Amino acid sequence: MAAMLAGRPNITLVAVTVFFVFILITFLGSGSVRSQLGSTSSPTRWASSAKTQHEKSDVFNATLGFEKVFVIGLPERSDKRDALTLMSALTGFKLSWIDGVVGKTISDKALPFGWNRETMQDSNLGSWRGHINAMRRIVEDGISSALIMEDDMDWDVHVKSELAKFGVAASALQKGFHQNQSLESPSPYGQDWDMLWLGSCITTFDEHLPEHLQIPEEERDPRKILIQNNPTVPLPPHILANGSFSWDDYPPRTRIVYVPGDNVCSFAYALSASGAQKALQHMGLEGQYKPFDNHLSDLCRMRINGMRCVSVVPSLFVHHRPKGRISGDSDINAGAGNEAIRERGFTENIIYSTRLNLQNLLRGLQPEKQWGDES
16 A cells, blocks of 8 residues: 555645544644633643544554553462453453562662662562563563553453554644654654553642642643543543542543653553663662652653653553452552452443453453443
């Protein structure tokens, strides 16, 4: 097809024109949140999700449009590996595992500068090392881009369609980024990103940062794109993760793609080749004195090493709380010896949970909603 178009420049011109007109219509839409409420001074734009778009996107391949999908997990947590292996197989992508690290096995000589073993948990140290190993793997193997997730993740059964919508919005936001380190390989998420933060638990927008986290005003980036009318976004009271804003300020069933201010939880994030190098330098060599996700947030919020980040809320990947012993939920926070039994598993912010729909998917049935009061 490329060869045919190359010989017919008039067709190419028409195709390019139609493509850009489509993008403008999709994203400029009807303006901003504030314009809908009576103001015109907002960096927020709109994107419709009324129908599936870009079905031919690389997002629909076996690695979700990245070169690799890595999962970090302790080898002994075979239960988590069983679950994610089945979940990914039934939703059409492949995982590569990176062994998690037990913090107490890390030599004092290898501790990051500033780490205090007396005040910080060894489990936090092990988490840090596992993520750094994933970053180093990307750099060592010359991987163009990789999604990194933790081993207790869940996602919507329609995750590929949702990633495709996110990719269009993320590409639009990158027009405001520096473009001196573009991805060498074409990406459905744009060519000028270092990190895509696809799974977090708390979101604070750039313009809402508390005083101790604020950056110079000229460096702030409050731009947002809203993907509205999205049937995979829950309604109140099931929609969470809004650390700095009220969901009442946005239309129902809206997913927000934005330049992150301060995020909490490193559930899932993607790094480009340049992003992995920048992250490895800061996260691996410059020192650590607080949990990994806090430093990851600093990397984006402070634009360290020229970091270019895009995020989304509600997240596309969220930790699942399975039925069974509550003490088994986390390998960082041990549950304080809580041996209580959870009778039913749940996942925040995911309506059509893959984990909760495994039996339906295996039997070829339609997925069910997690909450009965979702209309």
